[in-house]
Each structure stands twice: as C-alpha cells, then as structure tokens.
Amino acid sequence: MIVGRVLILLGICSFILTLVSNYLDIVLQIEGKNEITQLGQFWFNFAPNSLQSAESIISRYVDPCSALDILDCSGFIWHPFISTILLFPAAPMLALLSFIFIAFGSKKFKKKRKNKI
DSSP: OHHHHHHHHHHHHHHHHHHHHHHHHHHHHHTTOOOOOBHHHHHHHHOHHHHHHHHHHIIIIISHHHHOGGGOOOOOIIIIIIHHHTTSBHHHHHHHHHHHHHHHHHHHHHHHHHHHO
C-alpha cells in the first residue's frame, strides 16, 4: 500500500516538473528562440551538482567496464546510453514518467485495497 502511494507521489512530482518544463518551452518560444528544453539541460538548470555526481557514480561504480578491470573495455552506460536520453525533450519524457508512476501506483494501491476488503 505504501509503495503505491509513493509511486503516485512520484508521478505527481513528475507531472509538476512537466508543467515547469512546458513553461520554460513557452518562454523560449516567446523570446523567439526555436528551441525546446532538453532533459539534461532541465536537470542541469535545477541541480547541476547532482547531474555531475550521477555521471561520476554511474561511470565509476555502476558501469561494469569501469568496475571490473578484467573486462578491459570503455564505459558504455553513461556516454552512449544516458547522455542520449538526456538530449530528449524534457516535457514529453517527464509526462511519460508521470503517467508510468501513477499507473503503477494506482495498480498497487487498488490491489492492496481489494485484498483488504
């Protein structure tokens, strides 16, 4: 039950971030710039230190090529994969995240309520 509520709360927070991203996109269009807010740029605007920390943690500790010297390969999780995701438009990605969180949260919440009754 608590997992469902946490997922719904994450979905609501993600939806609020979607609204903020849409606002930034509207401001860019009013200023005459033909751009959209990218996910990485949005993250960097609000928390640049956490973006840099996430990159270093994933590159050093999560990426199997960096964590295991025996593999002898270059890292592949952050630079080709996550950096590509960070180039996507922020508003649709955050909206998708909010719908996913709310959908899974409501399923978990309904399942627990159904079992109680």
